Amino acid sequence: MQMQYRRLGHAGIKVSVLSFGSWVTFKNQVDVQRAIECLDAAKQAGVNFFDNAEAYAGGESERIMGQAIRELGWKRHEFLVSSKYFWGLHDGPNTSNTLNRKYLLEAIEDSLDRFDLDYLDLVYCHRPDPETPIEETVRAMSDAIERGWALYWGTSEWSADEIRAAWDVADRHGWHKPVVEQPQYNLFHRRRVEKEYARLYDDIGLGTTIWSPLASGLLTGKYLDGVPEGSRGALEGFGWLAEQLTNEQQNAIVRQLKEVADELECSLAQLALAWCAKNPHVSTVITGASRVEQVHENMRALEVLPKLTDDVLDRIDEITQA
Template identity: 70%
Template sequence: MQFRRLGRAGLKVSELSFGSWVTFHNQADVKAAVEMMAAAWDHGVNFFDNAEVYAKGESERIMGAALKKLKWPREKVVVSTKFYWGLNDGPNERNTLNRKYLLQAMDGSLKRLNLDFVDLAYCHRPDPNTPIEETVWAMSDMVTRGQALYWGTSEWSADEIRAAWLIADKHHLHKPVVEQPQYNLFHRKRVEKEYARLYEDCGIGLTTWSPLASGLLSGKYRKGIPKGSRGALENTKWLADQLIDKPKNAATDKLEKVAKELGCTLSQLAIAWCAKNPNVSTVITGASKLAQVKENMKAVDVIAKLTPEVIAKIEEITAPLAG
């Protein structure tokens, strides 16, 4: 496992990391979380991603309980959370990035995570109803207070990220250092084109999510939606149509042949492809079972095998279907 700087920030994160979206509470209890996080740690992972909204706060509670049991030195682990959707109804409690919500939401997340601070705090989505300046001041104040060490954004447009960075620069505030976008073989344009100027201009790092396109790139949905899979869960049924997309599932058949030539699985190939991008600081992986964690972690051995010739084969298969 290699470690990469988070953009131009000094923080280093493992090139593969572990996230709790969908799985913690919905598919994994504290015991399972401890086992999977420990397995990721044993493979060199130091970054563990979460969010306030995941399982309505229960994901943070499970990760907090797992961290307590694992007893890792705090200086060795990087933990994140994200804010926007909120946990309660109310004009200042849901779908907002106003100052009141953000500072109170951070207090709640720290309690659930059993932590004094998080390493990364993200604005989980942009908020068109709150001035970006207000959000930037609130996030910068979180860092000043020591509740977060760095802050960033998730699924913001390039223009919104640049606006936030310029406001922080103008007022000598803590700047956003990281963006967390979806990035995989079928979802690429934002990372590869829209954000292209941000890496050099603003020093933004990326902690990308969904390297397997919610499981589609594992090949498990080629014959429909299996029981117990993410696509079968009640709270993620909205994913079903894209998971059984026929052209993309047909492409996974071709990708699997490339993976076999490299001596790896389809999932490992897809994860390694994301990590091959030099602008990606870390690829967030997810799993509901211990075996999946162990399989995913082996993707680090595949990165070096992605020669220009192999990349060209992958492009021929996936580029026409990528958005």
């Protein structure tokens, strides 16, 4: 099945309904050569949006993605690339856990150096910052666009009230408005996308680039019998994730979802990705992979989309008690 493309909310650009992100994998599991293979496979499948963040692997994820893009020889008009800012790479009162103007403008400029790009398509405030006046943050993000460092900006894991406040500030001053939110969304984490943001889709034209569609791998079924060696849950420093992935109650639900996947003749991962993409308010589903084979498997979720009839969706809701 061919890739589908959706408007990013009310913005003019279109993003592939399945996209590719580098969280956890780049540097931790993926070097430049494997990044080249995964990015190439994703683009060959029609992916045009590639997600990253300053904090991923302490900036190395951006560097690896940028080098891979250069070696692949992509034309700049062929892809969209993003990064996100909040935690920072340097300790200090003005450089970590903040969205102040100094930090944001310096951080975005540094990202451009690591990517070796003239501009980013999307930049996000990676978390809200209650200590910085929202006017300062909105002005800084708008100024980054005015400087030509980015084309659009948005937020990640902001509340509906915070997003609306930022939009209102930008509207009042004639600054560039936030056009996109990057929230977690999967079969175990639904409320924010489906309920909290409900009015924002029409009111301000909010687009969404959702992350963790597989609940960090829980919805692949690979953790039904513990944490396998070489998996994300086995990575050093991710012990907190291993506890979540081996949750007995949630894995009991995964076992029931596997029955649905088997009937639809697809993998659990493909079912979970297609379910996310079925939501019309999801602009793109960010997928991840540490091997090119996973990229190919994830892209086949497109074949599952037409199989998600109302009856199937109702059954999934019943299983997940949504």
